[in-house]
Amino acid sequence: MSRYTGPKTRISRKFNEDLSLKTNAAKTSRRLMQAPGQHGAKMRRKLSQYGLQLKEKQKVKALYGVSEKQLVRLYQEAASKQTNTGMTLLSYLERRLDNVIYRAGFAPTRAAARQLVNHAHICVNNRKLDIPSYRVQVGDVVTIAPTSSGIKVISEAIKNNDKEDLEWLKIKAGAIKVASLPKRENTMENIEEQLIVEFYSR
Numbered sequence: 001m002s003r004y005t006g007p008k009t010r011i012s013r014k015f016n017e018d019l020s021l022k023t024n025a026a027k028t029s030r031r032l033m034q035a036p037g038q039h040g041a042k043m044r045r046k047l048s049q050y051g052l053q054l055k056e057k058q059k060v061k062a063l064y065g066v067s068e069k070q071l072v073r074l075y076q077e078a079a080s081k082q083t084n085t086g087m088t089l090l091s092y093l094e095r096r097l098d099n100v101i102y103r104a105g106f107a108p109t110r111a112a113a114r115q116l117v118n119h120a121h122i123c124v125n126n127r128k129l130d131i132p133s134y135r136v137q138v139g140d141v142v143t144i145a146p147t148s149s150g151i152k153v154i155s156e157a158i159k160n161n162d163k164e165d166l167e168w169l170k171i172k173a174g175a176i177k178v179a180s181l182p183k184r185e186n187t188m189e190n191i192e193e194q195l196i197v198e199f200y201s202r
Helices: 008-015 025-029 049-064 068-079 085-094 097-103 110-118 152-159 193-200
Strands: 122-124 141-144 169-172 175-178
Touching (some): 085 193, 097 110
16 A cells, blocks of 8 residues: 555654644654654754655655655646746645645544545535545535534534634535635645755756
């Protein structure tokens, strides 16, 4: 399998920052200062420029749960546009359906959001969709499928959702409306997209 299925905390420790891969942020933060592996407690070596580029690319893959093939394809599409390649790449990642579900607070992690989509619990414009990589468009309305709204885990997640509207996502009564395309500042994580562009443009 191309998707990593091992311990999530190990990934966060690798990058020395909480990537929101688990719901217990406090437990994750206690172990962030030590890198994974037998020699994790030793001093980290200074990375070369290539190492920094590679690390940033790997971090984005872990954050959004995409494969190398998917990220390359997104980069190539972004590079073909007459816009800033790095910002366009981040916009494509933010507009993934599983990320929209996560950003809106319908799921605690992107992995959980991906599972909701895979199990056909999500509708886009009143049509069931089970493709986590689907890229939402302005005007799309994302909702929980009527047949899934009674599932306790889903209904409680929506009922207890305290997420406020984002600049590009409007959240109301269990529905998410894509009001606009995401801007660079809408990406909340610490990402240096230019390093990724440099990695792929070598």
